[in-house]
Amino acid sequence: MTSIAKSVLSALIIFICQHHLVHAQTLSLKEAEDAALKNYNIIKAKSNYANASQTVIAQTKRDALPNFVVSAQQDYGTINGQNGPLYGFGGFGVASSGLPLPEQNWNAAFGALYLANINWEFFAFGRVKERIKAAESVFERDNMDLLQEQFQHQVKVAAAYLNLLAAQRITRSLQNNLNRADTFRLVVTTRAKNGLIAGVDSSLANAEVSAAKIALLRAQDAEQQKASELAILVGTPDKLDFLLDTLFITKVPAAIGDSFSIRQNHPVLAYYRSRINVSDQQQKYIRTLQYPAFSLFSVYQTRGSGFHSSYATDQTAYDHKYFEGIKPVRSNYLVGVGVTWNLTTLLRIHQQSTSQKFISEALRNEYDQVLQQLTAQQILAEAKLKNAISAYIEAPVQVKAASDAYLQRTALYKNGLTTIVDVTQALYTLNRAETDRDIAYNNVWQALLLKAAAAGDFGLFMNEVGD
Numbered sequence: 001m002t003s004i005a006k007s008v009l010s011a012l013i014i015f016i017c018q019h020h021l022v023h024a025q026t027l028s029l030k031e032a033e034d035a036a037l038k039n040y041n042i043i044k045a046k047s048n049y050a051n052a053s054q055t056v057i058a059q060t061k062r063d064a065l066p067n068f069v070v071s072a073q074q075d076y077g078t079i080n081g082q083n084g085p086l087y088g089f090g091g092f093g094v095a096s097s098g099l100p101l102p103e104q105n106w107n108a109a110f111g112a113l114y115l116a117n118i119n120w121e122f123f124a125f126g127r128v129k130e131r132i133k134a135a136e137s138v139f140e141r142d143n144m145d146l147l148q149e150q151f152q153h154q155v156k157v158a159a160a161y162l163n164l165l166a167a168q169r170i171t172r173s174l175q176n177n178l179n180r181a182d183t184f185r186l187v188v189t190t191r192a193k194n195g196l197i198a199g200v201d202s203s204l205a206n207a208e209v210s211a212a213k214i215a216l217l218r219a220q221d222a223e224q225q226k227a228s229e230l231a232i233l234v235g236t237p238d239k240l241d242f243l244l245d246t247l248f249i250t251k252v253p254a255a256i257g258d259s260f261s262i263r264q265n266h267p268v269l270a271y272y273r274s275r276i277n278v279s280d281q282q283q284k285y286i287r288t289l290q291y292p293a294f295s296l297f298s299v300y301q302t303r304g305s306g307f308h309s310s311y312a313t314d315q316t317a318y319d320h321k322y323f324e325g326i327k328p329v330r331s332n333y334l335v336g337v338g339v340t341w342n343l344t345t346l347l348r349i350h351q352q353s354t355s356q357k358f359i360s361e362a363l364r365n366e367y368d369q370v371l372q373q374l375t376a377q378q379i380l381a382e383a384k385l386k387n388a389i390s391a392y393i394e395a396p397v398q399v400k401a402a403s404d405a406y407l408q409r410t411a412l413y414k415n416g417l418t419t420i421v422d423v424t425q426a427l428y429t430l431n432r433a434e435t436d437r438d439i440a441y442n443n444v445w446q447a448l449l450l451k452a453a454a455a456g457d458f459g460l461f462m463n464e465v466g467d
Contacts, residue, residue, distance in 0.1 A: 028245045029161050029465050032234050036157045037150055039235020046146040053139035060135040064128040066120035066296075074112045074326050078105070079307060099312050109306025109318045110325020118298045125291035134281040141274040144267070151267035153233070155453045158461060160230040162446055165244050167223040169438035174219045177431040178212040180406075184423065185209050187414065201420045208424055215431075249441055252392065253448050253464040256385065262374055266456025269374070272367040279360040283353055290349040292341030302328040374454050381451035388443040395437035402426070402433035 037043060079098030121128075188205040227240045262269075306325030308317040319325065409426040412418040445461075452461040 026243045027234075029158065029248075030462070032157055032161055032230070033154055033462070035234045035236065036153055040153060040233065041235070043146070043149055043153060046142070046149050050139065050142040050146050053135070053142040057132065057135045057139055060132050063131075066118050069117040069119075070115075071117070072112070072114045074110065076108060076110050076325070078108045098307070101315070105315060107307075107315060107318055109320060110304075110322050111306060112304040112326035112328070113301065114303075114328060115299060115301040118296075120296045121293050122296050124293040125288055127285070127288035127291070127293070130281070130285040130288050134278070134285045137274070137278045137281040141271070141278045144271040144274040148267040148271040151456070151458060152453075154458050155449065157230070157233045158449050158458075159446065160226065160233050161244065162249075162442055162449065164223065164226040164230050164242065165246065165249060166438060166442040167219070167226045168244065169246070169442070170435055171216065171219040171223050173431065173434040173438055174212070174216040176434070177427070178209070178216050180427060180430075181205075181209045181212040184410065184427070187410075188420065191414075204420050204424065208427065248465050249445055252389070252444060255460065255464060256389065256444070256448065260378075260451055260455035260457070260460060262371075262378060262454065263456040266374065268370060268456065269367070272363070272370055276360060276363045276367060279356060279363055283356040283360060286349060286353045286356055290346050292339050295338045295340070296336075297338060298333070298335040300331070300333045302331045304328050304330075374456075377450065378454035381447060381454050385444070385447035385451060388440065388447045391436075391440040392444050395433075395440040398433040399430075399437050402430040406430045 077094075077096065079096050185202075185205040185208070189202045192202040224240060227242055228237070230242065231237050231240055304325060304327045306319045306321065308314075308319070310317040406423075406426040406429070409418055409423045413420065413423045448464065449461050452458055
């Protein structure tokens with residue numbers, strides 16, 4: 001019953017692997033990068049932020065246009081006047097104009113007011129210009145934020161792709177290890193049944209097969225985890241079956257020995273510089289607020305009233321008719337130039353400008369820190385690349401030696417010249433060598449990716465991958 005269960009489990013594992021390959025989705029690294037840039041919601045969000053900032057520029061430019069206000073009102077009420085001061089605090093007050101008669105009366109008629117007003121702040125010591133520059137710098141910052149997010153996301157996708165590729169190759173190696181262990185078990189059980197070896201060897205062989213199955217299941221679990229991480233970055237979390245391109249990873253990149261310096265237009269550095277530029281532009285704009293503003297204004301006004309011109313002497317000289325009250329009968333115009341300057345603003349603006357200056361210095365400190373991190377990352381990438389190449393060279397030698405040792409131990413065991421423990425040790429050594437080989441090949445490309453990320457040029461990596 002145990003043998004039947006083990007056979008069924010082996011068949012199930014093989015079926016799952018075949019099902020995985022049949023239904024897998026072929027995905028090259030370039031296709032993964034294109035899909036990630038298109039589907040990832042964080043990139044979409046930052047693109048919309050940049051579009052919003054670009055719209056603000058147009059809004060800021062239009063804010064510099066003159067204010068042109070057209071107003072019309074039609075009223076019905078009394079016009080009792082009174083001598084005395086009045087302040088329309090909060091906008092609440094009635095602008096009724098009439099004679100201060102000796103007593104209250106409730107004579108009422110219709111009235112109307114029509115006006116057009118233009119108010120233009122035509123000179124404010126560059127305030128509008130600096131405000132537009134500040135808006136443009138915000139757009140530049142948001143655009144640089146989008147570019148650096150795209151760059152970093154491309155690096156993340158490439159790293160996740162390589163991680164999944166390594167996991168798949170390790171799974172394949174462990175599947176081969178299981179096949180070898182299962183084949184060796186058949187040899188052992190056959191010899192044990194024929195009385196050629198001790199029965200305990202059969203138990204040890206079964207234990208080795210079980211260990212190989214557990215190792216394979218763990219590798220498949222790790223592979224699924226890496227596939228999930230890649231799927232999230234690509235923007236397709238519901239698709240976890242990927243058949244990846246393994247051709248490029250079997251070779252050493254041609255540019256492996258080239259020296260890459262940190263680019264001046266590194267996307268991350270450009271983003272941090274744009275933040276400094278925003279703060280500097282805002283400081284310049286804040287300084288303009290301490291100067292006066294010169295305005296040009298004009299008003300044209302027409303009024304209508306149901307009270308006649310003789311109402312001052314004859315309080316019966318008014319008309320209740322609506323159209324008589326709203327008909328324009330008197331007009332006035334006014335043109336002038338004004339200047340406004342809040343002198344206490346000088347004290348406030350000085351502190352605000354100083355605060356913005358400190359913010360600019362803080363942003364420069366952050367820029368310097370990022371530059372130091374990229375420099376350290378570049379040095380680390382060079383070291384990792386050197387070590388990865390050394391491991392890449394040694395990996396085939398280790399696999400060849402381990403494979404020869406396994407074949408030798410197996411042959412000796414079949415002829416009764418060695419123990420099953422020696423064969424098991426050789427099997428373990430071969431499995432470790434194949435795993436080290438898969439990791440070594442992958443690490444070369446991981447190191448190149450780290451080097452490209454530090455340099456700020458993702459093309460250095462993708463050019464080696466190809467289409």
